[in-house]
Amino acid sequence: MFSEASNFVKGVDTSLAVILGISIFFLIGITVVMIYFVIRYNKKRNPKATNIEHNNTLEILWTVIPTILVLIMFYYGWAGFKPMREVPDDAMVVKAYGQMWQWTFEYDNGKKSDKLVVPKGKAVKLDLISLDVLHALYIPAFRIKEDVVPGKTNFMWFEARKLGEYDVLCAEYCGQRHAYMISKLIVKEQADYDNWYINELGVSTDPPGLSILKQNACISCHSLDGTVLVGPTFKGIWERKQIIIRDGKEIEIVVDKEYMRRSLNKPNDDIVKGFNKGLMISYEDKINEEQLDQIIEYLKTLK
Amino acid sequence: MATAISTEKNFFEIKKGIASWLFTLDHKRIGLMYFYAIISFFLVGVILGLLMRLELIAPGETIVKPTTYNQIFTLHGVIMIFLFIIPSIPAIFGNFFLPIMLGTDDVAFPRLNLLSWWLYVGGAVFALLTLVVGDGPADTGWTFYAPYSVQTGTNVTLSVLAAFILGFSSILTGLNFIVTIHRLRAPGMTFNKMPLFAWSLYATSWIQLLATPIIGITLLMIVAERVFGIGLFDPSIGGDPILYQHLFWIYSHPAVYIMALPAMGIISELIPSFAKRTIFGYKAIAYSSMAIAFVGYFVWGHHMFTSGMSGTARVIFSILTFIVAIPTAVKVFNWVATLYKGSIDVQTPLLYALAFIFQFLIGGLSGLVLAALAADIHVHDTYFVVGHFHYVMFGGTGFAMFGALHYWFPKIWGRMYNKRTANIGFALLTVGFNFLYFPMMILGLMGMPRRYYDYLPRFTDLNVISTVGSWILAIGLIIMLWNLIRAKKTGEKVGRNPWGSISMEWQTKSPPPLENFDKLPELNEGGPYHYKH
Numbered sequence: 001m002f003s004e005a006s007n008f009v010k011g012v013d014t015s016l017a018v019i020l021g022i023s024i025f026f027l028i029g030i031t032v033v034m035i036y037f038v039i040r041y042n043k044k045r046n047p048k049a050t051n052i053e054h055n056n057t058l059e060i061l062w063t064v065i066p067t068i069l070v071l072i073m074f075y076y077g078w079a080g081f082k083p084m085r086e087v088p089d090d091a092m093v094v095k096a097y098g099q100m101w102q103w104t105f106e107y108d109n110g111k112k113s114d115k116l117v118v119p120k121g122k123a124v125k126l127d128l129i130s131l132d133v134l135h136a137l138y139i140p141a142f143r144i145k146e147d148v149v150p151g152k153t154n155f156m157w158f159e160a161r162k163l164g165e166y167d168v169l170c171a172e173y174c175g176q177r178h179a180y181m182i183s184k185l186i187v188k189e190q191a192d193y194d195n196w197y198i199n200e201l202g203v204s205t206d207p208p209g210l211s212i213l214k215q216n217a218c219i220s221c222h223s224l225d226g227t228v229l230v231g232p233t234f235k236g237i238w239e240r241k242q243i244i245i246r247d248g249k250e251i252e253i254v255v256d257k258e259y260m261r262r263s264l265n266k267p268n269d270d271i272v273k274g275f276n277k278g279l280m281i282s283y284e285d286k287i288n289e290e291q292l293d294q295i296i297e298y299l300k301t302l303k
Numbered sequence: 304m305a306t307a308i309s310t311e312k313n314f315f316e317i318k319k320g321i322a323s324w325l326f327t328l329d330h331k332r333i334g335l336m337y338f339y340a341i342i343s344f345f346l347v348g349v350i351l352g353l354l355m356r357l358e359l360i361a362p363g364e365t366i367v368k369p370t371t372y373n374q375i376f377t378l379h380g381v382i383m384i385f386l387f388i389i390p391s392i393p394a395i396f397g398n399f400f401l402p403i404m405l406g407t408d409d410v411a412f413p414r415l416n417l418l419s420w421w422l423y424v425g426g427a428v429f430a431l432l433t434l435v436v437g438d439g440p441a442d443t444g445w446t447f448y449a450p451y452s453v454q455t456g457t458n459v460t461l462s463v464l465a466a467f468i469l470g471f472s473s474i475l476t477g478l479n480f481i482v483t484i485h486r487l488r489a490p491g492m493t494f495n496k497m498p499l500f501a502w503s504l505y506a507t508s509w510i511q512l513l514a515t516p517i518i519g520i521t522l523l524m525i526v527a528e529r530v531f532g533i534g535l536f537d538p539s540i541g542g543d544p545i546l547y548q549h550l551f552w553i554y555s556h557p558a559v560y561i562m563a564l565p566a567m568g569i570i571s572e573l574i575p576s577f578a579k580r581t582i583f584g585y586k587a588i589a590y591s592s593m594a595i596a597f598v599g600y601f602v603w604g605h606h607m608f609t610s611g612m613s614g615t616a617r618v619i620f621s622i623l624t625f626i627v628a629i630p631t632a633v634k635v636f637n638w639v640a641t642l643y644k645g646s647i648d649v650q651t652p653l654l655y656a657l658a659f660i661f662q663f664l665i666g667g668l669s670g671l672v673l674a675a676l677a678a679d680i681h682v683h684d685t686y687f688v689v690g691h692f693h694y695v696m697f698g699g700t701g702f703a704m705f706g707a708l709h710y711w712f713p714k715i716w717g718r719m720y721n722k723r724t725a726n727i728g729f730a731l732l733t734v735g736f737n738f739l740y741f742p743m744m745i746l747g748l749m750g751m752p753r754r755y756y757d758y759l760p761r762f763t764d765l766n767v768i769s770t771v772g773s774w775i776l777a778i779g780l781i782i783m784l785w786n787l788i789r790a791k792k793t794g795e796k797v798g799r800n801p802w803g804s805i806s807m808e809w810q811t812k813s814p815p816p817l818e819n820f821d822k823l824p825e826l827n828e829g830g831p832y833h834y835k836h
Contacts, residue, residue: 015677023668037642049580049646070625080677133451140750143681151538154611171684173754278456
């Protein structure tokens with residue numbers, strides 16, 4: 001009956017089926033009775049109404065029965081939920097970083113991936129870390145979701161049961177490109193996973209500067225091809241003359257290393273004309289001098 | 304007391320001119336001023352909603368950019384919640400009919416009542432100012448969740464100040480109604496002989512009075528955070544975003560009952576009036592309003608089931624949420640039982656009441672899915688939630704308001720609308736409504752998150768159906784309003800009691816005179832719904 005992509009599908013779908021089943025029964029039942037009464041006791045058929053004040057038996061019944069039913073619903077909800085909070089001791093831990101508007105997954109060797117790759121049949125625990133605002137990591141096929149809250153490490157865990165690729169979405173509104181904060185969960189056999197972990201994780205054919213831009217979610221707002229997203233495009237940005245707004249005044253600057261450092265450290269101080277402030281976090285302690293030089297080398301190639 | 308005031312002229316005729324409205328102390332005129340303001344904002348909200356649906360008719364960019372879309376859904380939410388649905392029934396029909404149904408000439412504090420209206424207008428002006436000053440309206444969603452709301456460059460400060468001012472309007476109206484109900488009931492009208500609409504307003508008013516200050520202070524804290532960087536909610540300066548969510552929902556869940564209880568009161572009036580028999584289980588309905596108002600304070604945590612609360616807290620909030628469903632279920636059973644052995648006159652207001660029951664049931668039952676911990680984990684913050692609360696708020700409260708409008712229209716304006724056109728409007732509205740919102744529930748079960756500017760291709764078909772539904776609904780709405788506007792000018796004049804109801808407001812003239820009654824109203828023997836056959 002259930003296609004069990006994860007160990008939680010059964011519990012969640014059972015609680016959904018129980019509640020929706022009882023609900024549909026009551027919805028149809030009450031609606032049919034209501035329509036029947038309106039027809040049967042129409043003033044043409046029934047010109048004289050009867051006053052019925054109340055009926056104790058009936059009223060006790062329709063209080064007690066729904067109470068029992070909702071307690072049954074509560075039980076199934078709780079039973080399906082309880083294991084979600086009980087992480088097995090041997091679970092493999094992956095850090096999941098959410099930031100506007102990208103997911104990044106960091107494995108125990110410190111290497112990062114923009115896709116979540118896991119072995120089938122092994123418990124995986126995700127430590128959920130936000131770098132800016134609220135997000136929620138949502139894997140619909142696995143029936144799991146948990147908010148990613150800045151200043152607080154939430155967690156979720158699962159065991160993948162079926163090979164394949166699944167959507168990883170953001171379910172908590174996080175600003176302009178919330179709908180595009182999408183990643184993939186890829187479930188591999190253990191051997192394939194090991195192979196990926198050793199040979200592919202963290203390995204990239206990109207120039208080092210581009211890798212840094214990708215890992216820090218820079219390119220989810222600053223495009224490489226001239227498209228205007230949330231911030232100015234990186235294409236041709238190096239040594240470009242730019243009108244910015246500083247302290248409420250328009251001034252013209254040239255994009256050099258000093259300007260870039262300033263923008264990384266205090267992104268809200270200088271705003272390029274036509275864009276909004278308040279959207280970028282400070283990268284002061286996230287990007288060091290060496291990395292900035294690599295980024296600049298790469299930006300020089302984007303003409 | 305009333306001897307000096309003419310009962311020949313109705314409350315429209317007794318004084319003319321714009322100042323006689325803007326500074327009136329007459330609860331009926333204040334109710335009507337609320338009506339015009341609230342309906343105007345409702346229409347703005349509807350247009351914003353139609354734009355959202357149009358954007359979502361296909362994946363990718365359709366008519367607006369993502370930031371504009373985010374501002375549209377925020378403004379849609381702020382307008383519909385704070386300017387339409389919270390004030391709607393209490394401020395319009397509560398103001399107009401509560402004193403009449405209690406058999407008195409006005410609310411307890413008429414000047415405070417006028418102040419409430421002016422605060423409403425003041426709050427609305429602030430909300431509109433966000434459109435024209437600074438960097439545009441807020442793009443945070445109506446929940447203003449921190450830390451995004453602290454960081455975004457859009458006009459969050461003005462928006463939350465608007466909500467803050469509107470909160471005072473709501474608090475003062477609540478206070479006014481509580482005192483009115485305690486002090487101004489007609490001689491002989493004990494609490495247990497009071498109309499159920501008054502009971503529902505009584506329960507609502509307590510929530511308005513006690514819960515609204517919490518949102519007021521919370522919104523001020525957002526402003527303080529943005530302006531002074533105090534470090535309350537933004538973790539980058541030492542705050543806690545979860546604290547904001549708790550404070551926000553401690554008000555905003557009870558606020559759901561501010562929106563729903565008056566609607567339940569309307570339905571409790573409409574059904575006996577058209578079934579021509581006594582309401583089944585008067586006390587159960589009256590006291591369950593109070594039970595809902597009370598238990599409703601303790602369920603806010605279900606809005607935060609995925610925010611990382613402890614397992615224990617989630618279990619407690621889940622079970623409490625299920626319990627609040629019971630008094631609501633009891634009311635539904637009572638309404639349906641009231642149709643049993645009635646002599647039912649199927650008129651437009653009753654049709655709205657029946658649609659209310661059907662749609663409110665879907666809204667309520669889908670709420671059970673959200674109350675269950677496991678099921679909620681999957682559908683939390685998806686379109687399932689959007690479908691759910693529109694079924695409760697629009698399919699429930701909105702339809703009850705339209706029902707009330709068609710029920711009391713002849714009393715307020717002294718004329719009757721074209722019933723056939725009204726029924727056509729009703730049918731289109733109902734069909735459109737269900738096409739608009741039912742697909743959202745399925746989209747949610749399929750895993751489409753809410754507040755999505757764009758979506759995966761597999762969600763396309765249901766989004767198209769939903770958008771087409773929004774057009775049908777819009778046509779229904781236009782027909783309904785056009786029919787009523789026409790009736791206000793040219794409708795057939797009616798007497799005191801066109802529906803043959805025994806409720807007290809039908810004893811006076813239509814429209815009523817300034818002090819409501821031209822002769823002393825009489826309490827119905829045997830209770831407010833005891834029809835004699």
